[in-house]
Amino acid sequence: MNIVRSMLLASLVPICGSAQAIDRDDAQLELAQAATAVQAAERDDAARYAPADLAEAHAMLDNALHAADVRAWMDAAMYSERAKVNGDLASARSRQQRAEAATAEIQRGLDALQVGTPYGGAP
Amino acid sequence: MNSRRIAGASLSVVLLGLVACAATPHGPPAGIVRIQAEQDRLHSDPRIAANGGVELANADAAVATLARNARMLSPRDYEQGLYLTDKMLQTAEASALARDAERRGEQLAIERERAGARTRVAMTAGEPRRHDERGPMQDDRERLFDMQRRLPNSESKVDERGLVVRLADFNFRSGDTGLTATGENSLDALARVLDDEPQATARIVAFGGEGERRNRALAVRDYLGARGVERTRLDVRVTTSGAPAGGTTGDVLIVVRE
Numbered sequence: 001m002n003i004v005r006s007m008l009l010a011s012l013v014p015i016c017g018s019a020q021a022i023d024r025d026d027a028q029l030e031l032a033q034a035a036t037a038v039q040a041a042e043r044d045d046a047a048r049y050a051p052a053d054l055a056e057a058h059a060m061l062d063n064a065l066h067a068a069d070v071r072a073w074m075d076a077a078m079y080s081e082r083a084k085v086n087g088d089l090a091s092a093r094s095r096q097q098r099a100e101a102a103t104a105e106i107q108r109g110l111d112a113l114q115v116g117t118p119y120g121g122a123p
Numbered sequence: 124m125n126s127r128r129i130a131g132a133s134l135s136v137v138l139l140g141l142v143a144c145a146a147t148p149h150g151p152p153a154g155i156v157r158i159q160a161e162q163d164r165l166h167s168d169p170r171i172a173a174n175g176g177v178e179l180a181n182a183d184a185a186v187a188t189l190a191r192n193a194r195m196l197s198p199r200d201y202e203q204g205l206y207l208t209d210k211m212l213q214t215a216e217a218s219a220l221a222r223d224a225e226r227r228g229e230q231l232a233i234e235r236e237r238a239g240a241r242t243r244v245a246m247t248a249g250e251p252r253r254h255d256e257r258g259p260m261q262d263d264r265e266r267l268f269d270m271q272r273r274l275p276n277s278e279s280k281v282d283e284r285g286l287v288v289r290l291a292d293f294n295f296r297s298g299d300t301g302l303t304a305t306g307e308n309s310l311d312a313l314a315r316v317l318d319d320e321p322q323a324t325a326r327i328v329a330f331g332g333e334g335e336r337r338n339r340a341l342a343v344r345d346y347l348g349a350r351g352v353e354r355t356r357l358d359v360r361v362t363t364s365g366a367p368a369g370g371t372t373g374d375v376l377i378v379v380r381e
Binding site: 044045048078081082085086088089092093095096098099100101102103105106107108109110113114 | 178203206207210211213214217218220221222224225227228231232234235238239276278279280289291293294296303304305308
């Protein structure tokens with residue numbers, strides 16, 4: 001997907017100034033990719049770990065859907081791209097937060113072992 | 124007269140040219156300067172430079188493309204390119220830091236295993252311990268250590284109670300009894316271990332009294348049950364003591380014994 005984004009960015013120059021170059025099929029493809037990225041972020045628990053990025057992804061996806069409703073395909077594609085990068089960012093931040101929490105947890109266990117302090121009392 | 128007019132016209136042309144040159148901004152636009160500075164910051168951070176992967180490579184390509192074409196783009200396309208590139212840089216940073224934390228976690232897990240082994244050696248070097256009903260037999264301990272090795276990303280230890288796996292307060296969603304993804308990962312691994320060890324039983328101990336704490340223990344039992352561990356092998360207990368030593372209120376310990 002990031003390769004697609006780079007390719008798309010590289011192709012901004014020829015697209016520039018020709019709004020008609022984005023048709024319904026292109027916009028709907030972008031919309032589908034954006035929806036997939038937002039769903040992936042939700043599965044990655046971004047609502048807990050990256051709520052701001054997920055909220056922005058949802059807002060952009062809503063904008064894209066509204067634009068598609070009025071057949072503004074250029075706008076729909078533009079907002080879809082924004083929704084997608086925000087979904088990707090929310091997933092990445094979520095992964096970062098979970099990894100850092102897990103590492104901190106292992107570090108505490110190691111510290112407890114090294115000072116000889118049991119972390120569990122007698123149940 | 125004509126030569127004067129020609130000279131005047133030439134002077135005007137030269138002056139117009141100078142004005143046009145002065146009015147044309149030099150150097151890249153401010154937005155490009157900002158994202159290039161951000162790109163430099165990411166590359167100067169060894170944690171990000173070493174773990175950037177495809178995300179950082181794509182962000183680099185996007186910055187280069189945008190910088191090269193910034194002056195040819197319409198304001199709308201330029202703003203769009205700037206927005207996407209900025210988000211790609213942020214994604215590259217988060218992905219790289221996630222990989223860095225995952226690698227550190229793996230290294231710490233190995234270190235923790237070694238520290239646990241040193242503790243075992245220290246214990247066995249002392250006065251021989253009498254095996255009673257509270258402590259697992261030596262063969263059982265070896266099996267428990269074997270089980271522990273199969274839980275590399277969980278906080279666990281083997282002591283006189285058995286294999287003790289700790290689910291910390293942050294492994295549960297705040298204000299909820301549901302497990303976070305990290306907590307689920309720990310229990311997934313534990314369920315696989317219990318599946319391989321049909322003789323093992325687990326006591327799930329919640330700290331901090333009744334109510335939500337007990338519900339957390341029940342959530343752990345239900346999660347393990349949903350992954351094929353028989354309910355008869357799972358015993359739920361609640362203790363009113365505030366927290367295990369070294370832990371916090373809201374921790375749940377899972378004590379596995381052969």
